[in-house]
Amino acid sequence: MPGPLAGFKVVEFAGIGPGPFCAMLLADLGADVLCIARPGGQGAAGPVLGRSRQTVEIDLRQPEGAQQALALVAKADALIEGFRPGVMERLGLGPDVCLAANPRLVYGRMTGWGQHGPLAHAAGHDINYIAITxxxxxxxxxxxxxxxxxxxxxxxxxxAMLxxxxxxxxxxxxxxxGQGQVVDAAMTDGAALLSAMMFGFKAQGQWRNERGTNLLDGGAFFYDTYACxxxxxxxxxxxxxxxxxxxxQRVGLADDPDFDRQMDPRAWPxxxxxxxAVLRTRTRDEWCAVLEGTxxxxxxxxxxxxAPHHPHNVARHTFVSVDGVVQPAPAPRFSRSxxxxxQxxxxxxxxxxxxxRRRWGVAD
Known part of the structure; x- marks a missing residue:
């Protein structure tokens, strides 16, 4: 049984990071994803993010190259591009042109700042995008x-996930x-959305701006990492x-009355x-023999x-090897498809x- 996205065709314009990751997710789920790369370019972003899809080299700066790409877009269900706003338009492959050729097309745009706003045309990376959220x-x-x-x-x-x-x-x-549309996915919007629970906590007076002082940010002594x-x-x-x-009970602190103050931030330090001090008395694996799975x-x-050798990951086949490269397996799991x-x-x-050409129904 093919994956749940079998039969869907996606054109991916080669990029870095989130665009290829999104294309990988769709390919993992059975979509027929075709990556268009510039001649001599990066292709589909390496041995892991570029898996399960083919790459063709097309020079989009040439009119005939743009027409070749448009012929593929006309047969696609979705498109993924991760350039700065305006680049696809200058190549003659903007949403207006592509949707005219394929009215059902879903045109996915992946940027850091989004398609509009004061920073839309500025350079940036993940660290910059999440900083303003x-x-x-x-x-x-x-x-x-x-x-x-x-x-x-x-x-x-x-x-990529959004x-x-x-x-x-x-x-x-x-x-x-029967109508396509443009999906404007901005990392600033998505990172802000991932913070929904924290904004909810803050509205309830349960979250402070000072990092390292809250329940889930390492402030609470019972929600943190410890050296062994x-x-x-x-x-x-x-x-x-x-x-x-x-x-x-398992680490020998059940009878210590100090630990009765679990939810008192004044006692946390x-x-x-x-x-x-207790956890430093044994190795990590010795503690796991006592604590893991409880x-x-x-x-x-x-x-x-x-990580690939942990028994739980092995049992669930969480990691796979593709041509000798160990990498995360596709997720989530499906009961039927x-x-x-x-690959x-x-x-x-x-x-x-x-x-x-046969599969996509395009001419030579």
């Missing part, structure tokens, strides 16, 4: 500088109305009273020191090499181009 200010230790959370919040969470939601929503609507005897770390998160009681809400902090296993991305050779 409040998200970056909230991440880090108390009294220290904000910490960039890799590029998860802007590029991938607020950007673009995918927008594309799929517009495709559903196009199935009813071997220098490796445990991640603790027993928020609920019954889970917290389980942790206390002293309790953190006492708990840290209601104490404890897990080992694994590195990139360890299970997608095919991911390495590849440039379209002569034989592949012939098959591509």
């Amino acid at each position: 409040g998200a970056l200010q909230a991440i880090g230790r108390r009294g220290e500088a904000p910490v960039p959370p890799l590029n998860y919040v802007g590029d991938f969470g607020g950007g 673009l995918a939601v927008g594309l799929l929503s517009a495709l559903l609507e196009a199935g009813r109305s 005897a071997d220098g490796r770390y445990l991640a603790l998160g027993p928020i609920e009273p019954q889970f917290y009681a389980e942790l206390r 002293a309790l953190r020191e006492k708990l840290a 209601d104490a809400c404890v897990a080992p902090v694994l590195d990139w090499d360890e 299970t997608p095919d296993a991911p 390495a991305g590849r440039p379209a050779d002569v034989a592949a181009l012939a098959e591509l």
Whole structure:
């Protein structure tokens, strides 16, 4: 059984980061994604983000190249582009032109700042986009500088994931109305949306602007990481009273009355020191033998090499190897329309181009 998006065709204009990630998500779920790259360019963004799709090189700066691309767009259900506002228009492939050629097309635009606004034409990266949403200010230790959370919040969470939601929503609507539309996915908008719960907490007086002082930002001693005897770390998160009681019992702190003050922020610094001293007495894996898999809400902090070998990840096939490259498996899981296993991305050779033309129904 092919994936749930089998039969959908997507044209991806090669880019970096969130655009390719969104295209990978759709390809993972069975969509026929074709990446258009400039001659000698990056293609579909490497061995992981570029998986499960073909790449063709087209010089969009030449009129005949733009027409070749438009012929593919005319056969597509969706389009993904991640250029600055105005670039696709200058190439002759803006929304007006593409929707005229294909009225049902869902035209996905992935940018940091969005298609309009004072910063729309400025350069930027994930760290800049999340900075103006409040998200970056909230991440880090108390009294220290904000910490960039890799590029998860802007590029991938607020950007690619929200673009995918927008594309799929517009495709559903196009199935009813017969009309396509433009999806303007801005990482600033998406990162702000990811902060909805924190804004809710703040409205209830349960969240402070000062980072490292709140329930979920490392301020609470029972929701943090702790070093063990071997220098490796445990991640603790027993928020609920019954889970917290389980942790206390298993680490030998059930009879210490100081730990009765779980929800008293004034006690958090002293309790953190006492708990840290206990957890430093054993190695990470020794503690996991006592705590992991219980209601104490404890897990080992694994590195990139360890994670694929964790028993839970192995049991669920959370990671796969594609042409020798270990990488995350497609997600989520489906009970019936299970997608095919991911394949390495590849440039379209002569034989592949012939098959591509047949599959997409375009002329030579």
